[in-house]
Amino acid sequence: MKKIRAMSPRTLARIAFVLGFLEGTPSVWGELRIPGMLVVSTDAAATAANILANESLFRLGLALGVLAVAFNIARTPVLYVLFRPVGRIAALLMAFFALIAIALQAGSILLELPVLVVLKSGKDFGAFSAEQLQSLGLLFLRWNGQAFNLYLAFFGILCMIVGVIICKSTFLPRILGVLEFLAGLGYATYLWPPLANALYPYNLALGVGELALGFWLLVFGVNVERWNEQARATKLLEAQRAGEGRESE
Secondary structure: OHHHHHOOHHHHHHHHHHHHHHHHHHHHHHHHHHHHHHOOOOOHHHHHHHHHHOHHHHHHHHHHHHHHHHHHHHHHHHHHHHHHHHOHHHHHHHHHHHHHHHHHHHHHHHOOHHHHHHHHOHHHOOOOOHHHHHHHHHHHHHHHHHHHHHHHHHHHHHHHHHHHHHHHOOOOOHHHHHHHHHHHHHHHHHHOHHHHHHHOOHHHHOOHHHHHHHHHHHHOOOOHHHHHHHHHHHHHHHHHHHHHHHHHO
């Protein structure tokens, strides 16, 4: 954390973009694209056949999911330090929801791990028929989908918090905060999947706000002078509040 704090805010902004890109791309492929190629949601036998015939592709999806979690973890302290000048409570709230989202993202991957064991080691489960094992494998994959929907929802809440923080900041354009908030609102619809499915693809199209923020962080970074000014002002205000709190005791 000390090394991160020692970095310039412009460097932090670009690192946040790079880590976000490295998280988002594996996540899309590992949790959406590759499962979409293999899973037939209404046919356990077809799903099992697809996975067993493309075992390497399925394992690649798992590996990409794990990578996404690792990059997500790495990005969280960078975002915390980047947005700390706006306020300690706001930055902590952002980090809190980031950790919840990461836990759900990791949990969704863990639900995929038993699938190959169930499908490939059927002979070791004498009490289950092949059809039952295929159904069990599909059940794990459906649970994975539900957990990933929850991850998207909490990631959406995280984006909304980041949007509010950007609007309160002086070192990034407020329009980026508005666009990021709308992107989060679209993802948050997955708290109720029927609503998300009814709004698809328009809810995910709002994710263009994330792209706009990422582009700005990569190309322009942040206004370093204003970042430093807001950081000093926030520290002074927090010190004053702490002093008032000690006096009241």
